[in-house]
Amino acid sequence: MELARADLISRARAGDGEAFRALTEPHRRELQVHCYRMLGSLQDAEDVLQEVLLAAWRGLAGFDGRASLRTWLYRIATNRCLDALRSASRRPPKEWDIPGVEPPEPTRLGEVVWLEPYPDILLEDAINVPLGPEARYEQTESISLAFVTALQVLPPRQLAVLVLRDVLGFHADEVADMLDTTVESVKSALKRARAGLQGRRPQATALEPPPAAGSPAEEALVAKFVSAYESGDIDALVALLTDDVFMSMPPLPLEYEGLEVVARFCAGLFGSGRRYDLVPTRANGQPAFGAYLRAPTGIRHGTGLYVLALRGDRVCAMTRFENSVLPSFGLPRSLPSPPEIGMNPHESPM
Missing domain, CATH: 3.10.450.50 (Nuclear Transport Factor 2; Chain: A,)
Structure with a gap:
């Protein structure tokens, strides 16, 4: 298995596109779901995923094998999502446009107006992937609209740490390496993210x-x-x-x-x-x-x-x-x- 993987990497580095696709295709759908969790939009997630694959293709020579290929791809995807969040021009709120119907006064105005749904048909190859030992959420719970909406109000760095640690189960040192930071910084961000998420998620469903x-x-x-x-x-x-x-x-x-x-x-x-x-x-x-x-x-x-x-x-x-x-x-x-x-x-x- 490792010899076959090494051969694919060698061929991909030499410019073999089919070898690159064979390396990355098994991870494509889970990477898209990862981007969706971070961005809250299927379209944004697909756009960023294309950037991730292009960056991986161009940067494959820099993959040193210290981490697994999957971890390396998650590193690229997470940082591309963070870039997107920092520069995002989110969809603006819309005004009510149903003629002849006057809506009641709302309870409140929502913060996350760019949210989009994620089709279950795309989840089939993404939520059955093995999770790391640090994962705290069931995969189905972590793709629910309530959970994804709550994620969107977290600061980007906290959002990334929580998804990598509590949803995907990466170790703190792996996350620190992905984000070019320290383990102490990861632990601090995770603590704040958990507190922020706790205040946003409905408790009655439990x-x-x-x-x-x-x-x-x-x-x-x-x-x-x-x-x-x-x-x-x-x-x-x-x-x-x-x-x-x-x-x-x-x-x-x-x-x-x-x-x-x-x-x-x-x-x-x-x-x-x-x-x-x-x-x-x-x-x-x-x-x-x-x-x-x-x-x-x-x-x-x-x-x-x-x-x-x-x-x-x-x-x-x-x-x-x-x-x-x-x-x-x-x-x-x-x-x-x-x-x-x-x-x-x-x-x-x-």
Whole structure:
């Protein structure tokens, strides 16, 4: 195995692109997830990943083998993400733009308006990688929207240290080497990052975990949500929400917390006469749906993507993203008119 790896490195250094791809492809998806955790945006993560691979290709002669190739790639990726965070011109907040619907006064204005969802289909080769002995989080928890959102408000250096130490499980001396700093500095940054994260993450989920992904319990809850939302049944929807349910809509900064205000928001949306069809998918290890607005013409236009967080047998959070994220999930921008019930599909509706 090591001889084969050494041969690939030798060939890649000599300019063999196929050898370089063979070296880096097994790490590509986990590096993308790493960049996503640090940047909170799938598009930004993919852009930085391309920079990382280019830097690795150009700098392979400097890889001395003291650390593993995977650790060396994480070093490049982490520092490229830090560069991106320092120079980032983040997406600006958007203003409310749904005609005929006046949203309630928000509970607060969110700080993280650049957040984007991460398709589960891209996680398959990324969250089953072996973690170091220092890891403190389950891989599925560390990709959840709540966790990634909380990461985004940490100072960049603390963010990098926490992800490398507590999520990926690298030793303190490895992290110090990646960041060109001391072990003492890493330990100090980690302590501050843990304290900052603790104050941002919801605690109730630890008491009542969500149903397992794909389990009958999850499927039953999701089916009830779809039925209530598609029919515009506000009472049925409210019955599925926790008392402290949280709703956000990046890049809109509006955030709503609590059953009463979230219910008023949904009632205003349904009260305007809007009705939606939901197409299931998954994002960040959570149930998600492409939302398609029914138009008088019969065409259903994609308006966004909803991601649910579950606690026990209730929905504890809803995050709505713009329709620009739909293609990342293999979802179309619009759906054709549904066929008439009982109509022969080859017959004209006229």
